[in-house]
Amino acid sequence: MNPKIKSRLLDVMMGCVAIAVGVVLNALGNHWMGVHLEFFGGIQSFDYDWAITLFFVPFVAGIPVALLYGFGGKLLAMFPPLILGGYNYLQAYHGNVVIPDGYILLPFIYWVLVVVVAMEFCAAGGLVGEIVVKRTYGRSPKNQEHLIHKRRRDREEDVVPVAGKSSEVE
Numbered sequence: 001m002n003p004k005i006k007s008r009l010l011d012v013m014m015g016c017v018a019i020a021v022g023v024v025l026n027a028l029g030n031h032w033m034g035v036h037l038e039f040f041g042g043i044q045s046f047d048y049d050w051a052i053t054l055f056f057v058p059f060v061a062g063i064p065v066a067l068l069y070g071f072g073g074k075l076l077a078m079f080p081p082l083i084l085g086g087y088n089y090l091q092a093y094h095g096n097v098v099i100p101d102g103y104i105l106l107p108f109i110y111w112v113l114v115v116v117v118a119m120e121f122c123a124a125g126g127l128v129g130e131i132v133v134k135r136t137y138g139r140s141p142k143n144q145e146h147l148i149h150k151r152r153r154d155r156e157e158d159v160v161p162v163a164g165k166s167s168e169v170e
Contacts, residue, residue, distance in 0.1 A: 014068060014069055014070075015069055015076055017068060018064070018065045018066075018068035018069040018073065018076055019065065019076055019079050019080055019083070021064050021065065021068060022061045022062065022064065022065040022076075022077060022079070022080030022122070023061075023079075023080045023083050023084050025060065025061040025064060025080075026057060026058060026061040026080045026081060026084050026122075027084055029053065029056075029057030029060065029061065030053055030057060030084070030088075033049050033052055033053045033057065034049065035049050035050050035052075035053040036088065036092070036097070037050070037053060037054060037085065037088070037106075037111075037114050037115075037118070038085070038088050038089045038092050038105060038106050038111055038114075039092070039099060039100065039103040039104070039105065039106065040103060040104055040105075040106045040110070041100070041102050041103040041104070042102075045103070054114065054117060054118055054121070055117075055118075055121050056121075058080070058081045058118045058119070058121045058122035058125065059121045059122065059124055059125040059128075060125060061077075061080055061081075061122055061125065062074070062077035062080075062121070062122035062123060062124065062125025062126040062127075062128070062129065063125045063126070063128055063129040063132075064129065065077040065080065065122075065125075065126055065129065066125070066126040066127070066128070066129025066130045066132075066133065067129045067132065067133060070130075070133055071130060071133070071134070073126045073129055073130055073133075074123050074126030074127045074129070074130055075123070075126070076126065077122045077123050077125060077126030077129070078119045078120075078122060078123050078126075080122060081115055081118035081119045081122050082115060082119055085111070085114070085115040085118065086115075089105075089106075089108075089111055092105050093105060
């Protein structure tokens with residue numbers, strides 16, 4: 001097998017594993033908090049548990065996605081809330097999950113807004129995971145071809161004039 005294809009397949013496999021881990025962590029957090037983001041029961045449904053489920057759980061789930069995948073993990077970290085939210089919404093829409101009394105299923109457009117916010121917080125967790133992997137954020141020291149002109153200028157300044165010859169014009 002071509003090494004380039006093998007490398008791409010390994011990247012896809014690690015991406016799938018990272019997304020699966022993110023989905024599992026997000027699902028465990030949602031289950032532990034006991035909140036269904038796809039249900040709406042008025043203003044009383046927006047409590048601390050709902051906020052933790054929307055903001056903190058995806059953030060925490062995004063960190064291992066980036067730790068497993070590496071550079072580019074913050075982009076992959078957007079998929080776990082989308083996958084899990086879509087699954088939960090479809091389960092409630094088709095009646096597989098009982099909607100509690102006093103609650104309704106969020107209209108689709110409002111559910112999309114909730115999922116986009118969760119995706120953004122998961123991407124922020126992915127950014128933290130990338131920072132942990134790289135130990136810095138931005139350009140890495142090993143990839144500084146853009147600074148060649150500075151290295152060349154430093155070498156020119158280090159040149160010592162030869163004894164007995166003057167560089168001044170007489």
